[in-house]
Amino acid sequence: MKLKSLKENYEQTRIFLVHTIASVGSKLFLQAKKSGMMDKGYAWIITEGLSSLLDPVHSKAINSMQGILGLRSFIPFSSRKLKAVATVVEKAGMAHFGFTTSNTGKNEVDIAMLGTFEDGRKLLNALLNTTFDGGSGEFHLVKGQLQPSTFEIFNVVGKHERMIGYWTQMKGLRRDLNDNGNKAVNSKLKNPVWPGDNTINRSNNKLRIGIPVRNAFIEFINVENETDVNGRSKISGFSYEVFMAVLGVLKFPLPHKYIPFGENGAIAGTYDELLYKIKYQVYDAVVGDIEIVANRSTYVDFTLPYSESGVSMVVLVKDDEKKDFWIFLKPLSLDLWLTTGLVFILTGLVIWVLEHRINTEFKGPPEHQLGTIFWFSFSTLVFAHREKVVNNLSKFVLIIWIFVVLILTQSYTTSLASMLTVKQLWPSFDDVQEIRKHGYFVGYQNNSFVKDLLINQLRFSEDKLRPYNTLEEYNVALSKREVAAIFDEIPYIKLFLNKYCSHFTMIRPTYRIGGFGFAFQQGSPLVPYMSSAILKVTEDKDTMERSCFHFYTLTTSLQLHSFTLACLE
Incomplete structure (x- = not known):
C-alpha cells in the first residue's frame, strides 16, 4: 500500500483512526513512516483489531508505529473466572470426560493426531448461557464474544506499550482502575508521546483565531478596549455571534483563543494581510467580516458563506421634483386639467338650467345664480353642496358627475402620493458606464478588496477612487457630491441604507463574490464541520441579524415643500 504524503507548511494536527488487521496495519504504518506521516503534526489511533495483535507484528513495523495510541478490551486475569469456569463444567454434568483420537497420521506433529474433546459442544452451550460478576465487570458472551465493560488505552513507545489510562462505563476515563477517591488526580490520563517524540499535551493546544480590530462597521465585528475577568478582550458583532452559534452546533469541543489584529484601536493592515497571517502560521483561523474572494482561496480555505454575497453601488436619489412648490399640479397633464375644468363648468350649467325654474335655491340675482353654477360643481368634490336638486334629470346628471x-x-x-414618495428613490446614476464615461469620482471602503475590483474589472482609473472608513463619511461624500457612487459589499450597503434610508438607494447589477465566511489553514479538517454547522445556524440568520443590528423604520414626514421619507428608530 502506497500513501501520498499530506504534510504541509503548517502545524494543524491530522488525526487518523486505523481499523484493520495486523497484517495490513503493519504495511500501512511502514508506508506512513516513509511518507513522513509519523512525525509531528500527525496523530494515529488504532482500534482493537490491530491493538490486540501487536505481538505478531515484526520489529520493523513496531519501529514505524512510535507514538500511536491504541484502544482495546481490558480483561484482567481473575481467580473468580477460573471458579466460574469450574462451575460451568459442573453444571454441564461433565465430571468425567475424555478425548477421541485419530490414527490417520504417523507424523508426531501431525495436527490430525490431536485429540478432540467429546463434550465440547455441551461445554460451549453452557458458557454461552452463563453470566456472572467478574473482577472488571459483568461476564457475558454475545454471539460467542465477550462483551467488555472496560477498555485500556496505551501508547507505543519503543518496543513496549505504555499504559495511558482506562475507560469504564461507570467512571469514564481514569488513570487507574483502583479509584482511591482522589478524583482530581485519578481522572487525569497520562500525557501520551505523540509521533515525532512530541510530548506536548495537545489537549491544552488552542486554535489561534485572528480577529480584525475595527473602528467602523463594528456591527459586524467589534473588539472592545475593555477586558473580561480573565483578561481577554471583549468581542461582539454579527460575525462573532454567528461563530459562537456554530461552535454551539459542533458535536465536539474546539478550544480556541482570540488574537486581535490591530494597532491603536484600528486594524493593523488590509484584510489580505490579515489572511496571510494564516498562510504564515501566525493564526490557525480568522473570524470576522471576511469576504470569500477567488485569489484569497489560493492560500486559505473558506467555510460556506453565512451572509449575502455581492458588490454593488449606492448613489444619491433625485429629489428635485419633491421640492417643486407646484408639484400638486403635476399628477394631471395640462389638457386633462383644461378638460376637467370645462366639465366642472358644464355640469354646473346643466344643473342650473334644469333646476332654476322649479327650485328656489337656484333663483336670485344674476350674480348669485352665476356663483351657484361654479360653487355647486366644485362643492360636490367633497360632498359639501348645500343646494338640493328636485328634478329627476338633475339627479341623473348628478349621479354621473359624482361617479x-x-x-x-x-x-x-x-x-401625487407616488410623486411625493416613490419618485424620490430614483437614482441620480443608474449605470456604471455613465459614471466612468463622465470621469466622476467613486468611493470604496478603505482596506477592502473592492479597490482591486474597481480597477481590474470595472476599469476605473485609480486617481478617480477615494477611500472612506465610516458610514458617516459615506453620507457626507454622497450628499456633497464628492463622489457619484460608493461601491461596497452588500452587507455594508444594507447597513448604510438602514441608517440613511431616505437619501440613497442601491443600484444593480451586483458583482458576484462569495459572501462572508470563516478562513482556515489550507487542508484544515475543521472546514467541512464548520460549513455543515453554518448551514444549520443560518436557518435563523434573520433573528440573529435583528439582535445584532439597529434597524430603522421608513416613514413619511411633512415639510414645507412636500412630503418626504425619513428614517425613525
Missing part, C-alpha cells in the same frame, strides 16, 4: 369625481380624486391622490 366621475370619485375616479378623478382617487387617481389624483394616488399619482
Whole structure:
C-alpha cells in the first residue's frame, strides 16, 4: 500500500483512526513512516483489531508505529473466572470426560493426531448461557464474544506499550482502575508521546483565531478596549455571534483563543494581510467580516458563506421634483386639467338650467345664480353642496358627475402620493458606464478588496477612487457630491441604507463574490464541520441579524415643500 504524503507548511494536527488487521496495519504504518506521516503534526489511533495483535507484528513495523495510541478490551486475569469456569463444567454434568483420537497420521506433529474433546459442544452451550460478576465487570458472551465493560488505552513507545489510562462505563476515563477517591488526580490520563517524540499535551493546544480590530462597521465585528475577568478582550458583532452559534452546533469541543489584529484601536493592515497571517502560521483561523474572494482561496480555505454575497453601488436619489412648490399640479397633464375644468363648468350649467325654474335655491340675482353654477360643481368634490336638486334629470346628471369625481380624486391622490414618495428613490446614476464615461469620482471602503475590483474589472482609473472608513463619511461624500457612487459589499450597503434610508438607494447589477465566511489553514479538517454547522445556524440568520443590528423604520414626514421619507428608530 502506497500513501501520498499530506504534510504541509503548517502545524494543524491530522488525526487518523486505523481499523484493520495486523497484517495490513503493519504495511500501512511502514508506508506512513516513509511518507513522513509519523512525525509531528500527525496523530494515529488504532482500534482493537490491530491493538490486540501487536505481538505478531515484526520489529520493523513496531519501529514505524512510535507514538500511536491504541484502544482495546481490558480483561484482567481473575481467580473468580477460573471458579466460574469450574462451575460451568459442573453444571454441564461433565465430571468425567475424555478425548477421541485419530490414527490417520504417523507424523508426531501431525495436527490430525490431536485429540478432540467429546463434550465440547455441551461445554460451549453452557458458557454461552452463563453470566456472572467478574473482577472488571459483568461476564457475558454475545454471539460467542465477550462483551467488555472496560477498555485500556496505551501508547507505543519503543518496543513496549505504555499504559495511558482506562475507560469504564461507570467512571469514564481514569488513570487507574483502583479509584482511591482522589478524583482530581485519578481522572487525569497520562500525557501520551505523540509521533515525532512530541510530548506536548495537545489537549491544552488552542486554535489561534485572528480577529480584525475595527473602528467602523463594528456591527459586524467589534473588539472592545475593555477586558473580561480573565483578561481577554471583549468581542461582539454579527460575525462573532454567528461563530459562537456554530461552535454551539459542533458535536465536539474546539478550544480556541482570540488574537486581535490591530494597532491603536484600528486594524493593523488590509484584510489580505490579515489572511496571510494564516498562510504564515501566525493564526490557525480568522473570524470576522471576511469576504470569500477567488485569489484569497489560493492560500486559505473558506467555510460556506453565512451572509449575502455581492458588490454593488449606492448613489444619491433625485429629489428635485419633491421640492417643486407646484408639484400638486403635476399628477394631471395640462389638457386633462383644461378638460376637467370645462366639465366642472358644464355640469354646473346643466344643473342650473334644469333646476332654476322649479327650485328656489337656484333663483336670485344674476350674480348669485352665476356663483351657484361654479360653487355647486366644485362643492360636490367633497360632498359639501348645500343646494338640493328636485328634478329627476338633475339627479341623473348628478349621479354621473359624482361617479366621475370619485375616479378623478382617487387617481389624483394616488399619482401625487407616488410623486411625493416613490419618485424620490430614483437614482441620480443608474449605470456604471455613465459614471466612468463622465470621469466622476467613486468611493470604496478603505482596506477592502473592492479597490482591486474597481480597477481590474470595472476599469476605473485609480486617481478617480477615494477611500472612506465610516458610514458617516459615506453620507457626507454622497450628499456633497464628492463622489457619484460608493461601491461596497452588500452587507455594508444594507447597513448604510438602514441608517440613511431616505437619501440613497442601491443600484444593480451586483458583482458576484462569495459572501462572508470563516478562513482556515489550507487542508484544515475543521472546514467541512464548520460549513455543515453554518448551514444549520443560518436557518435563523434573520433573528440573529435583528439582535445584532439597529434597524430603522421608513416613514413619511411633512415639510414645507412636500412630503418626504425619513428614517425613525
